[in-house]
Amino acid sequence: xxVPNRSEPDISHLADACLxxxxxxxxxxxxxxxxxxxxxxxxxxxxxxxxxQHGLIDYFASNEPIxxxxxxxxxxxxxxxxxxxxxxxxxxx
Numbered sequence: 001x002x003v004p005n006r007s008e009p010d011i012s013h014l015a016d017a018c019l020x021x022x023x024x025x026x027x028x029x030x031x032x033x034x035x036x037x038x039x040x041x042x043x044x045x046x047x048x049x050x051x052x053q054h055g056l057i058d059y060f061a062s063n064e065p066i067x068x069x070x071x072x073x074x075x076x077x078x079x080x081x082x083x084x085x086x087x088x089x090x091x092x093x
Contacts (some may be wrong), residue, residue, distance in 0.1 A: 008080050011088060015053035018060050021070045028066055032059050054088050061085040 009017075010011060022029040033043060036055050046052040060067045071078050 006085055009074075009076055011043060011057065011084060014076075014081065014084050015047075015056045017070060017074045018056035019047075021060075021066065021073065022056075025066075028090055032056070035059060057085055 022032055033039070034068075036059070038046065060070055067078060067081060069079055
């Protein structure tokens with residue numbers, strides 16, 4: 001059994017992993033597109049943008065079954081994923 005990678009993934013790597021997961025699971029890709037209000041053309045146009053990266057990470061953070069599947073497939077802990085999510089969703093008081 002592989003040992004989980006304890007280092008925190010960077011946002012770009014994590015977003016790419018999320019997109020890869022969605023591309024392998026068309027029903028989840030459709031769910032993401034509907035949630036984000038994207039059609040195929042706008043999805044293609046948004047690829048690689050910071051906004052898309054954050055949207056992908058947000059989508060996975062709000063959907064525990066696919067979050068856990070992604071983490072298992074990418075050998076990262078859900079805690080490491082959520083640390084990245086918290087970092088990009090910090091609110092300043």
